[in-house]
Amino acid sequence: xxxxxxxxxxxxxxxxxxxxxxxxxxxxxxxxxxxxxxxxxxxxxxxxxxxxxxxxxxxxxxxxxxxxxxxxxxxxxxxxxxxxxxxxxxxxxxxxxxxxxxxxxxxxxxxxxx
Amino acid sequence: xxxxxxxxxxxxxxxxxxxxxxxxxxxxxxxxxxxxxxxxxxxxxxxxxxxxxxxxxxxxxxxxxxxxxxxxxxxxxxxxxxxxxxxxxxxxxxxxxxxxxxxxxxxxxxxxxxxx
Numbered sequence: 001x002x003x004x005x006x007x008x009x010x011x012x013x014x015x016x017x018x019x020x021x022x023x024x025x026x027x028x029x030x031x032x033x034x035x036x037x038x039x040x041x042x043x044x045x046x047x048x049x050x051x052x053x054x055x056x057x058x059x060x061x062x063x064x065x066x067x068x069x070x071x072x073x074x075x076x077x078x079x080x081x082x083x084x085x086x087x088x089x090x091x092x093x094x095x096x097x098x099x100x101x102x103x104x105x106x107x108x109x110x111x112x113x114x
Numbered sequence: 115x116x117x118x119x120x121x122x123x124x125x126x127x128x129x130x131x132x133x134x135x136x137x138x139x140x141x142x143x144x145x146x147x148x149x150x151x152x153x154x155x156x157x158x159x160x161x162x163x164x165x166x167x168x169x170x171x172x173x174x175x176x177x178x179x180x181x182x183x184x185x186x187x188x189x190x191x192x193x194x195x196x197x198x199x200x201x202x203x204x205x206x207x208x209x210x211x212x213x214x215x216x217x218x219x220x221x222x223x224x225x226x227x228x229x230x
Binding site: 032034036042043044045046049090101102103104105106107 | 147149155156157158159162169170205207217218219221222223224
């Protein structure tokens with residue numbers, strides 16, 4: 001069964017610091033990769049996604065993620081965070097071999113101190 | 115576009131009672147998903163439908179859980195009887211899976227369920 005691992009459960013950092021959240025998945029076939037974000041009191045929304053092409057994907061709000069197939073990873077990055085980036089971030093993977101089911105990682109809670 | 119609409123927003127019930135959660139997906143979307151979110155287990159897929167047909171219900175924890183999608187604009191998740199360990203936030207999401215490039219999940223605001 002496919003699985004998604006997010007290495008950090010909680011991250012605390014100051015404004016203007018750089019952020020990198022790790023995500024690894026277990027399935028080796030063709031995958032589609034996603035990062036979703038859940039701001040406090042809000043529902044999940046898509047941050048960015050990778051389907052094919054350039055492995056470096058740009059998303060909203062200055063976020064980007066890099067797909068490294070050899071490492072089964074899809075890490076999320078932002079060079080300079082803001083207080084408004086405080087949220088929970090979820091990595092998700094979908095593969096046709098798994099019936100197109102979207103599997104989420106456990107999430108990483110990010111707290112940005114002003 | 116009103117987005118994915120879930121009701122109720124909050125549900126507090128006693129152990130043993132039946133609970134029904136409702137979801138109205140975005141019009142035109144052909145896939146619907148039910149997720150459960152808890153601190154311990156994160157976001158778990160319970161079941162998903164494609165064109166109103168259940169495709170994968172392997173995430174449904176027990177026979178106490180059932181889900182239906184009688185038409186393209188409505189789905190229910192029922193727990194009968196409910197137990198305290200069912201307390202969680204239940205999210206419904208829909209997507210247009212006909213075009214891969216456009217595919218993404220749109221989530222509802224969730225139903226916060228507390229079973230006492």
